[in-house]
Amino acid sequence: MDGFSDNDIRKVIEADKAHVWHHLTQHKAFETADPRIIVEGKGMRVWDATGKEYIDAVSGAVWTVNVGYGRESIAKAIADQLVKLNYFAGAAGSIPGAIFADKLIAKMPGLSRVYYANSGSEANEKAFKMVRQIAHKRYDGKKHKILYRDRDYHGSSIGTMAAGGQNERNIGYGPFPEGFVRVPHCLEYRAQWDLSGEEYGVRAAEAIEAVILHEGPDTVGALCLEPVTAGGGVIVPPEGYWPRVQEICDRYDILLHIDEVVCGMGRTGTWFGYEHYGLRPDFVTLAKGVASGYAAIGVMVTTEQVFDMFKDDASDPMNYFRDISTFGGCTAGPAAAIENMRIIEDEGLLDNCTAMGARGLANLEALMEKHKVVGDVRGKGLFLGAELVADRATKEPVSEKEVGAVVAECAAQGAIIGSMNRSVPGVNNVLCLAPALIATPDDIDQITDTMDRALTKVFG
Ligand SMILES: Cc1ncc(COP(=O)(O)O)c(C=O)c1O
Secondary structure, X not given: OOOOOHHHHHHHHHHHHHHOOOOOOOHHHHHOOOOOOEEEEEEOEEEEOOOOEEEEOOHHHHHOOOOOEOOHHHHHHHHHHHHHOOEOOOOOOOHHHHHHHXXXXXXXXXXXXXXXXXXXHHHHHHHHHHHHHHHHHHHOOOOOEEEEEXXXXXXXXXXXXXXXXXXXXXXXXXXXXXXXXXEOOOOHHHOOOXXXXXXXXXHHHHHHHHHHHHHOHHHEEEEEEOOOEOOOOOEOXXXXXXXXXXXXXXXXXXXXXXXXXXXXXXXOOOOOHHHHHOOOOOEEEEOHHHOOOOOOOEEEEEOHHHHHHOOOOOOOOOOOOOOOOHHHHEOHHHHHHHHHHHHHHHOOHHHHHHHHHHHHHHHHHHHHXXXXXXXXXXXOOOOEEEEEEEEOOOOEEOOHHHHHHHHHHHHHOOEEOEEOOOOOOOOOOEEEEOOOOXXXXXXXXXXXXXXXXXXXXXXO
């Protein structure tokens, strides 16, 4: 690393070990080993403090750096904006805030309003709060329930955890707020009904309807779903699912909230995951890929109809969205997001994502042919999963420890891949890939070749 001696690096590692509390980490391990400290990134690759190079198959570990590392044009857009105006609270407008909103809305027919926040959890909370406020304003507080799906994830705040379909994540953090109700997942590989294909999809959607009828449609305000479930195991809903979900929302006057925090901004080969399914969402939340991690940003996008409910009666002093996010007023996020969007457009990254996603899926299918431990592979665009099973007939999952061993072996061989961890009890057995949208065929092959060797090493 330029300008850093071995001694300097050692000091960094010691400072980290002494004072930094890492996310999602049991720190006992660092009493005998050093934490991984990533010091540099370029394109698809990152380097750690020991100088080891990795191909990053998960875009910053959590599907974020969609346009790759080391983008000077984004850094410059941020720097220029910060010198001009770094911050002013979001009750006022800003130049990049207005320009990005305009560009984003141009890609989202039917939606018209952008609310700025600074993370995916926060963007989702904004939508939840709007649903609640609409319930109080229009329905005497009755139509306040928010439905969420088994295996989906919407964030780390207590409110979004109440809408969390990954039970292991919630252990030890309750009690949670009321008014959140779970609907079944739609993963056909772990089928809950003896059907397949489109029929399965329709049945899984009808299971949502059954919950609505059980709760009472006049109590249900919104349905919050990921277009493709991410950390819950890369679940692409079956054919037939989404049209029926849309119909059900329309029938019972339920607001459809699509959480695009992972799928948004190109990850599945279209700007947004919901485009694949022709949905008409009332809320769309975005975060990770919006500025590819160059600046913190979360956005909640909604319709003019929802917006109007918060402004139609100006004589009521409480009739506006009484919410603020301090850092939703940072200008670096939208400044970075404008340039991030330009890069995706000018470099044809949506098409590349589709092509490289197809290659990745084909490579995973080849791994399934070769390794009997790979029970299922699935994905959309550059968002791919491989489910590992001890027995293909019974679909018994391998242990989380074995999944961890594959991930660790890939890292030892220079590829950072992802996996479910401590999310859904008993089935944390899915390996995840979400490389940057700039991936080349060689990059994709390097990732899956490394997985091939790691699977051989762990399972023989
Ligand atoms: C689908 C989904 N929604 C929301 C979130 C929460 O985003 P954040 O960590 O930015 O709060 C995540 C994070 O992984 C996510 O995967």
